Amino acid sequence: MINSIQSIFIGAVFFYFLDSIWEIGSIFRLEKFSKRLANFFILTGLCLHSAFLIILSIKSKNLPISTLFESSVFFLFLIVLIAVITKYIYKLPSLTPFVMAIVTVFCIASIALIRNDLILSGDLAKFWQIVHIIPIFLGYAAFTVSFILSIMYLTQERQLKTKNFGSLFNSLPSLETLDNLMWKTITFGFPLLTIGLVSGTIWAKSSNILGELWYLDPKVLLGAFTWLVYAALLHLRLGAAFHGTKVACVTIACFIIVLLTFVGPFLMGSKHAYVNSSIILEQKIPPDDVGMAKIEF
Amino acid sequence: MNLHTIGINHKTAPVEIREKLAFSASGIPVALSSLTQSFPSSEAVILSTCNRVEIYGTSPDNSLNKETLMDFFSAFHGLPKERFSDHIYHYQNINAVRHLFFVTSSLDSMVVGESQILAQVKEAYMTAASLETTGNILNQLFQRALNVAKSIHAGTEISKGKVSVSSIAVEFAVKIFRDFSDKTVFIIGAGEMCELVLKHLVEHGAKAVMVANRNYDKAKVLADEYEGKAIKYDLLRDHLFEADIIISSTAAPHYVIHTDQIRNAIKARRGNPMLLIDIAVPRDINPEISKVDNVYLYNIDDLQTVVNKNMDVREKEFKKCQDIINKEVENFMAWFEELKIGPAISQLRTHFHNIGEEELERLRPKLRNIAQDEWEHIVYSMQRTLNKILHKPARVGKEKAKNGGGYQYVETIKNLFGIHHKDDSKK
Incomplete structure (x- = not known):
């Protein structure tokens, strides 16, 4: 059953859902879907969302990442937070329709995980948890926003090139604005990813949490690959004649690698994953048991 | 009134x-x-x-x-x-x-x-x-x-969408560039339309202006007006890469700007986008250029198409606006007629009572020996009759005033009984 704390999250999702409808509606029929109401929905949703995470953290005296459900909710929270901040700082009302549509779908999907008993494997020292997981999550949230910005860029670019101007044409900002923000979100996410990876490396080596061959863990490898791809993107954009459309396309490709880093280890059976707690209890397994069911977020 | x-x-x-x-x-x-x-x-x-x-x-x-x-x-x-x-x-x-x-x-x-x-x-x-x-x-x-x-x-959508070619050109520019203060506008050729677009862009914050014209003096005049620089027509190709926005409107019978020139310019600009607006007929800019990445090319027809589309939207909205206005006109007239109906009804009442009094005056001498109380009965009866006759038109008049149509009603009543305000007759 859903308990009263979880219903706060359901409430947040409900507001996100209303917001998505209003945000998308206001693109087409501004007179029916007022922007002010949409702002109310998104801010109320975000407040409920953060209240839920704060209550979870206080209850477990830990970051809200101990189950797959919790870390999904945490991740989605960071995406909405970054999107809302970007929207207000850069006066970019057209960002949230895209973000909220995607976030709402993922939120609804994450409700399905609400009763899961998947918990993070391994003993997580609180310090490392903070310096490893928070930067990486923030970095990924920034990459998600940059991915959404790239889609907006390509949409606007197509309309300008093909001279086929739809309802979105007026509500989307200029290419330069989008290009600029893609760049800003990536340069915001990249150092965070770097910090997360470095601290993760130190943690893995010092605590031996992933075993002797920690560097062969699929998630570690994919994480390093993600870092390389984004480093290459930054390098190209800074150095070569690499602007606009190409950056947007590569950003989308990079985000697919980010997703792969999430999902991949689950398919490959990494130690770096969420394990089914009931199995742990049954088998009383050591932390580096390879044979157990693992699900990666 | x-x-x-x-x-x-x-x-x-x-x-x-x-x-x-x-x-x-x-x-x-x-x-x-x-x-x-x-x-x-x-x-x-x-x-x-x-x-x-x-x-x-x-x-x-x-x-x-x-x-x-x-x-x-x-x-x-x-x-x-x-x-x-x-x-x-x-x-x-x-x-x-x-x-x-x-x-x-x-x-x-x-x-x-x-x-x-x-x-x-x-x-x-x-x-x-x-x-x-x-x-x-x-x-x-x-x-x-x-x-x-x-x-x-x-x-309604009556005021949505720009309906002039120059403002559409600016609208495209606004969707490509965020800020015009660091952008350079390059005018090739001359003409009213070029100047109009330039004027709009300057209003949006564009600062740097370059002008090239076959007639160097003409270029100089326009450049000076916008504190820009005039460029020798033969050298314009060397300056293409400096321009973020190019507006071309020469009388040349052939293309003035070619694909490889723009391709080189984009390379020199390290991929920074360019907006090219070709207002000339025959065209100045090779249409193939639109295939180059990060280059956005619009000719006069593209701009005109958007203008026409926006005009259509406005025309479609016209009917909707008329409906809103008709309703509001009715509301106002109801209010206005209510103001007028009061005086009109008292006019009608005075008119009838005047007739009644005239008749009574004619009657009085004929009934020589009538008792005072009997005469009063007659007067009273006459007034009641008139009031009863007037009751219905007055009530209907007030209703009409509320629901609209009071004005015509008052006019009809006035015509029917030949009542004319002394100033009405002047019309």
Whole structure:
């Protein structure tokens, strides 16, 4: 059953859902879907969302990442937070329709995980948890926003090139604005990813949490690959004649690698994953048991 | 008590006449006070813009009407009536109200849907209100007109989408570039359209301007006007990469800008986007260029297509706006007629009672020896009869006033019984 704390999250999702409808509606029929109401929905949703995470953290005296459900909710929270901040700082009302549509779908999907008993494997020292997981999550949230910005860029670019101007044409900002923000979100996410990876490396080596061959863990490898791809993107954009459309396309490709880093280890059976707690209890397994069911977020 | 408006606009009069009849900002207060002094207890508002000059007026005794307003125009501007009488339009009551609502909502403007007229009507009204030349009727009328216009702008698409080629060009620029202060605009050739686009871009913050023209002196003149630099026509290809926005409109019979030139320019610009606008016919810019990445090319047809599309949208919205206006005109007229129906009914009552009294006076000598109380019975009976006859028309009149149509009703009743206000007969 859903308990009263979880219903706060359901409430947040409900507001996100209303917001998505209003945000998308206001693109087409501004007179029916007022922007002010949409702002109310998104801010109320975000407040409920953060209240839920704060209550979870206080209850477990830990970051809200101990189950797959919790870390999904945490991740989605960071995406909405970054999107809302970007929207207000850069006066970019057209960002949230895209973000909220995607976030709402993922939120609804994450409700399905609400009763899961998947918990993070391994003993997580609180310090490392903070310096490893928070930067990486923030970095990924920034990459998600940059991915959404790239889609907006390509949409606007197509309309300008093909001279086929739809309802979105007026509500989307200029290419330069989008290009600029893609760049800003990536340069915001990249150092965070770097910090997360470095601290993760130190943690893995010092605590031996992933075993002797920690560097062969699929998630570690994919994480390093993600870092390389984004480093290459930054390098190209800074150095070569690499602007606009190409950056947007590569950003989308990079985000697919980010997703792969999430999902991949689950398919490959990494130690770096969420394990089914009931199995742990049954088998009383050591932390580096390879044979157990693992699900990666 | 009738509402009148007379005026001229861009559809009825050429600019030579309009400028003669226009009121300057300082002239309006003078005109208003002289008008209300000549016609005491009248109300008046003067609207004077570059496309129209209109006076809205009403007076309780109907001394303000088409003729007197025409005389006023003629006297104030010292222009014989014959010079402008052919260009003048005159509307009365419901038509005057509808006209004002149309004007304020910019359905009567040269560019339908423009928003400037709303501010102009507001200013005209505020000027008159501050001079206290508006009263109950014009206050109500203008406040309603402004509200109608606002709801039309907000509730319909009449003012959405640009409808001039130059503003569409700027709209494209706005969707490509965020900030124009660090952008360079390159004008190739000359012409009114180029200048218009340039002017819009400068208004949006563009600072750096380059001009190339076959005639170097012409280029120099335009460049100087915008504090830009003139470029020798033969060297224009060397400067392409410096430009973020190129507007081309030469009379050349062949392409002036070729694909490889732009490809090189983009390379030199490290992929920074370029906007090319080709207003020339025959075209100046090779259309193949639009295939180059990060280059956005529009020719005159592309711009015109968007203009036409936006015009269509406005035309479709016109009907919707008319419906809103008709409803609001009805509402106003109901209010206005309610004001008028009271006096009209007392007029009717006086008329009937006067007839009754006349008849009684004729009857009295014929009934020589009638007792006083008997005579009073007769008088009383006559008054009751008249009141009973009048009861129904009065009640219906009030209902009509509420639901609209009171005006026609009053007119019909007046015609039916031959009642004419002493000033009505002047018309």
